[in-house]
Amino acid sequence: MGSRSGDRSSPQKIFIGGLHKDTTNTEFNSHFGKYGEITDSVIMRDRNTGLPRGFGFITFADPSVVDKVIEDTHIFNGKQVEIKRTIPKGAGGNQSKDFKTKKIFVGGIPSSVTEDELKEFFAKYGTIVEHQIIRDHQTNRSRGFGFVIFDSEEVVDELLSKGNMIDMADTKRLLYL
Structure with missing residues (x-):
């Protein structure tokens, strides 16, 4: 009815990051x-x-469930995962203001991109406090995603007002809070 197939976000949808590779x-x-x-x-x-x-992503039938999921700690195969709400594409204006955060998730990072390059790319949007590309514990290879923390929530609001895709190294990036 109200939802479009393939939409990457909705009030009842969450992003789960840091999943162990053996999670089924x-x-x-x-x-x-x-x-x-x-x-x-x-x-x-x-x-x-x-x-x-x-x-990965989970979509619940009831959006009120999301608050409870975010409050809890979640562990898969001995590893704690991170839960975030998804942000609608182009969620500028009032919608993104509800999420007040300094941290963004960056997905689809090519393995050739270094942490310094990640920082350099996002530094043009604002001052970066912390940045990280998540790596496989055994091989130290990039897992293709990471996080950037800015010094202000306004930077994230402004960044998301432009939509949640940015071009980096000729590949599109998804941004989530």
């Missing part, structure tokens, strides 16, 4: 299914290798 769809759905009815779920995989990229 069954474990994923079973864990989050305890909170309420799931209408959609996905663990993102590399298009070329089919290997998990370390993050």
Whole structure:
């Protein structure tokens, strides 16, 4: 009815980052299914290798469930994951103001991009306090996503007012709070 297929965000949708590579769809759905009815779920995989990229999305039937999920600590295979609300594309204006954060998630980072390059790219938007590309613990390879923390919430508001895709190294990036 009101939802469009393929939309990456809605009030009942969450981003889960830092998933252990061995997390199965069954474990994923079973864990989050305890909170309420799931209408959609996905663990993102590399298009070329089919290997998990370390993050995914869950959409609940009831948006009020999201608050409870975000309050709790979630551990998969001994590893704590990070839960964030998704932000609608082009959610500038009043909508993004509801999320007050200095931290963004950056997905789809090419393995060739270094942490210094990540910082340099986002420094043009504002002062960066912390930045990190998440790496595989055993191989130290980039897992294709990371986080940037700015010194002010206004920087994030301004960045998201332009939409949640930015071009970096000829590839589109998704930004989530």
